[in-house]
Amino acid sequence: MDGTIDAKTINNSTGEGHKGIKVNNVDEYAALLFYLKDQDGQTQTVKLNGPVKPKPGVVTPFATKTFEKVVASALTQTVMGYVTVTYDNGKISKAVTSSELIGFHPMNTWKHNSDRSYVDLNSKKTGGTAYIEGTLSLVVLIEGVGTISTKTHSTYIDFSI
Numbered sequence: 001m002d003g004t005i006d007a008k009t010i011n012n013s014t015g016e017g018h019k020g021i022k023v024n025n026v027d028e029y030a031a032l033l034f035y036l037k038d039q040d041g042q043t044q045t046v047k048l049n050g051p052v053k054p055k056p057g058v059v060t061p062f063a064t065k066t067f068e069k070v071v072a073s074a075l076t077q078t079v080m081g082y083v084t085v086t087y088d089n090g091k092i093s094k095a096v097t098s099s100e101l102i103g104f105h106p107m108n109t110w111k112h113n114s115d116r117s118y119v120d121l122n123s124k125k126t127g128g129t130a131y132i133e134g135t136l137s138l139v140v141l142i143e144g145v146g147t148i149s150t151k152t153h154s155t156y157i158d159f160s161i
Contacts, residue, residue: 077105081132107139127160
């Protein structure tokens with residue numbers, strides 16, 4: 001096999017057809033939990049790309065910037081939070097939050113909670129704070145059982161244009 005998986009062949013309720021994390025008994029599951037707990041305290045270096053700065057002398061009265069921050073991280077996976085702001089003549093006219101799960105995360109999922117994520121702009125509308133929230137689900141197959149753990153993660157992102 002070449003290492004690729006056809007998403008059409010995966011049964012989402014049982015994970016059948018996916019080469020994700022699979023344990024055969026409760027002892028293996030306990031060992032996996034100890035391993036994951038140990039990895040939870042590890043730090044991971046992630047390169048953050050800041051907003052793109054315009055070339056000197058170039059006036060950008062209308063522009064969009066995206067700010068990002070790590071929401072949660074384990075050894076092989078990272079949840080990133082984003083706030084994208086649109087501004088015109090130095091005033092923010094729109095701000096939107098989003099987030100995603102990146103890295104190696106077989107069968108694990110992240111769901112951005114847009115109902116609880118929000119942006120507070122300062123009175124001058126030149127910056128503010130974004131609150132990002134979502135739910136990370138850990139999927140491990142034990143005798144056909146799928147999702148075994150979900151946890152809400154959140155962070156704040158301070159930003160200014």
